[in-house]
Amino acid sequence: MFRILKQSLKTGVVTEAAPATDDAELERLGIELRRHVHARLGRSLAIRQVDAGSCNGCELEIHALNNPYYDLERFGLHFVASPRHADALLVTGPVSRHMETALRRTWAATPIPKLIIAAGTCACDGGEFGVSYASRGAVENVIPVDVKIPGCPPAPLELLRGLLAAIAPGAAPSADPGDHQND
Amino acid sequence: MSRRDWLPDFLARLAAEHLLARAADEALLAPALRLVLDPEDWGAAAKVAAHIGLRHAGVWADASEGAGVPASFAANLVAGVAADLDGEHDPQRIAVYACLEHLGGYLVLETAVPLERPVLPSQTPHYPGLDRLERHCHDLTGVVFQGHPDPRRWTRHQAWEEDAFPLRTDFPTAGRSGGRVPADADYPFLTVQGSGVYEIPVGPVHAGIIEPGHFRFQAMGEEVLRLEERLGYVHKGIEKIAEGRDPEGLARLAARVCGDSTVAHTWAACQAMERATACAAPPRADWLRALMAERERVANHLGDIGAICNDVGFSFAHMQCARLRELWQRRSRELFGHRLMMDAICPGGVAADLSADASALLQADHMALRAAAIPLFDVIDDHPSLNDRLITTGHLSTAQARNLGCTGSVGKASGLAFDVRRDCPYPPYDMLEVVVPQESDGDVAARVRVRMTEIQESLILMDRLIRTLPTGKIRVPLRPAPPGAVGLGLVDGWRGEIMTFVRFDTDGGIARFFPRDPSWFTWPALEQLIMGNIVPDFPVCNKSVNGSYSGEDL
Structure with missing residues (x-):
């Protein structure tokens, strides 16, 4: 117990230590993000992450958003376990054909209005994998996308910036089910 | 003991089993040595290898054009091997490779099967870890591994037909159908029956920030009786x-x-x-x-x-x-x-x-x-x-x-x-x-x-x-x-x-x-x-x- 306390005390709160060049921007982005989250979504944005065919690189960086440096939850953003709890889907990867139906069903299970964010170069335009017998390429080839966050993989700050763009005024959540409703 | 001290023993045992293995140009796949086998000896060779404790590092097939030993290298080989494996003279073949390792020494087994009838004895009965590699190999190249204990599909879901093999030359990279791919809903999972046994299907979309795959648990109370994995969801070709x-x-x-x-x-x-x-x-x-x-x-x-x-x-x-x-x-x-x-x-x-x-x-x-x-x-x-x-x-x-x-x-x-x-x-x-x-x-x-x-x-x-x-x-x-x-x-x-x-x-x-x-x-x-x-x-x-x-x- 004492060793744990010692280590914790010695480490301190890294979230607020802001000497690195990135961190000022992190704070600025975070505060702006929180403002939008409050205004538009009533204090919290619930995100369901869906890997639709990624190489796992994007997942590592999305994970990093939860580490003590970025600590996403303090801005009112959190990852939820079910699409039924989600305001937004954060989709990574080119959509593999084997995940196509699962992605459509996840999309259909997410209540309207919903935001669809394509994270990573593959999700934005198919990336290195493109369209093939096994891949549908970009996420927008399968479900409607509101915001794209390019990067291979996007770094945590780029993800934050993208999330901000997703809920900034002007980026209307997709309410129109279009022809994507069912699989 | 050097990295390849076991090789003479392996070769002697192959010979004792009347398995014809021919050493091929070893510079090609260095640091691995190469042995060319007749297709019918493929399974028996694995049995010998498993018997002396070699580790299997995987099997794969090459069904694209020119597979097998290329003509420029074939000159280095004994005539019989070249005739067997020379893909350029006989393009209608699928080359199959298996990599073995023991004490840091690697050995690649090679053979070739005709495209018309790509049948090869399975090595899975002797190496259980090969199960899915051979099924993957079948789903993509069409090689039939005879005697495989589990002939179900693995990497293939519903994105291509059962009789189509993406890694063959005649299969277009874009695929043959552009329609929506349905879920692979009727994959025959093994089931467990009995009073109090229940099943928990999980995935492919998991609750955390992780990659997709399906897990099928059979449980009794809190105890897991059996788990079966079903992957292939992020197959990107x-x-x-x-x-x-x-x-x-x-x-x-x-x-x-x-x-x-x-x-x-x-x-x-x-x-x-x-x-x-x-x-x-x-x-x-x-x-x-x-x-x-x-x-x-x-x-x-x-x-x-x-x-x-x-x-x-x-x-x-x-x-x-x-x-x-x-x-x-x-x-x-x-x-x-x-x-x-x-x-x-x-x-x-x-x-x-x-x-x-x-x-x-x-x-x-x-x-x-x-x-x-x-x-x-x-x-x-x-x-x-x-x-x-x-x-x-x-x-x-x-x-x-x-x-x-x-x-x-x-x-x-x-x-x-x-x-x-x-x-x-x-x-x-x-x-x-x-x-x-x-x-x-x-x-x-x-x-x-x-x-x-x-x-x-x-x-x-x-x-x-x-x-x-x-x-x-x-x-x-x-x-x-x-x-x-x-x-x-x-x-x-x-x-x-x-x-x-x-x-x-x-x-x-x-x-x-x-x-x-x-x-x-x-x-x-x-x-x-x-x-x-x-x-x-x-x-x-x-x-x-x-x-x-x-x-x-x-």
Whole structure:
């Protein structure tokens, strides 16, 4: 117990230590993000992450958003376990054909209005994998996308910036089910 | 004992069984030796190999044009072999390869089957770890493995027809149908019946931020009676879209086989291409590659140790490890240009040099990580609530691990200390002493200990790499590949041995790319080690193994 306390005390709160060049921007982005989250979504944005065919690189960086440096939850953003709890889907990867139906069903299970964010170069335009017998390429080839966050993989700050763009005024959540409703 | 002392014994036993094995030009797939077999002897040879304890490192087939031994090399072979395998004279053949290893010595078995009737005895009855590799091979190339105990599809879901094989020349890369692909709803899972037995289907979309796959549990009360995995959800056609790429293009693709092992996979692919073209990366590039590979190992182990602790509710260690990993990744971006060091390795060398003041920074980093990690690892190693959850949980015996061919931390925690860096060293590890941790308990706690030790050993290795970093060029142009040139890459990634096969076509492009991630052998290990554990311990067991979905689905 004492060793744990010692280590914790010695480490301190890294979230607020802001000497690195990135961190000022992190704070600025975070505060702006929180403002939008409050205004538009009533204090919290619930995100369901869906890997639709990624190489796992994007997942590592999305994970990093939860580490003590970025600590996403303090801005009112959190990852939820079910699409039924989600305001937004954060989709990574080119959509593999084997995940196509699962992605459509996840999309259909997410209540309207919903935001669809394509994270990573593959999700934005198919990336290195493109369209093939096994891949549908970009996420927008399968479900409607509101915001794209390019990067291979996007770094945590780029993800934050993208999330901000997703809920900034002007980026209307997709309410129109279009022809994507069912699989 | 040298790395190949077992070979005469193996050959003698093959001869005793009247199996005709012909040695072929050994420079082609160096460091592996090659043996060409008749197709009908394929299964029996595996039986002999299993009998003397060789490890199977995977099977793959090459069904594209010109597969088999190319004409330019065939002259080196005895006439009979050339006639059997010369793909250029008889394009209607599928070449099949199997890689074996023992005591650090590698041997590749080769054969060829006619495209019209591609039937080959299965090696799975003698090597259970090959089960899914052979099914994958069938789904993509159409080779029928006779006597395979489980003929169900594996990588194929519903995106292509049962009688279509994507890796054949006549299969268009774009596929044959553009329609929506339905869910693979009628996959015949094995079922368990009995009073009180219930089934838990999980996935492909999981509750966390993880890759997709399906797990089918049969449980009674809290106890797992059986687990069956169903992967293939992130199959992106990597082997097919590799065809025709230039070496740079292949390196970029290899970097995305499995994002958490991007350095190791790129290295293995570049090593294979460099061996195929007889082109060695300059020493400084080798050192930088190793430095990055060790950084990748440390980053992933840190993340996983934290996640394992988190899965049993010990968030202190999770946060501490996440913090250390983040600092580590930021330094990677600063010095190597990318947080995961993606695309930092390229054919012929590395993409960017390390700046002059980087050495001091890195050495300070290593000291800082050591100072932070040692007290943290002390806590993790003997914290009562962690011990309670991790010791005896998810036990994999040495026999099970050996049977499946597990390498990496899963094998090391179950008594198999194989490590390519030490046992079949490639530059720069041939100049370094690599200490490989070995544990015998085979439980989650042992896998955590292996990872903690590997972090500390990697720090020592990295310090040594920095101190001995050669000067000079970081990249040489890759020589043009002779038509049909083949190469084998063998690299130890943080998950274990990565084996990559590359064959060039006649225009210097890629004809065949097969990266074999160690996860092929650790996913089945998860099915075995979870048995008898409680369902709520599945996440921690899974994380302690941490197989790659993308690396296996390809």
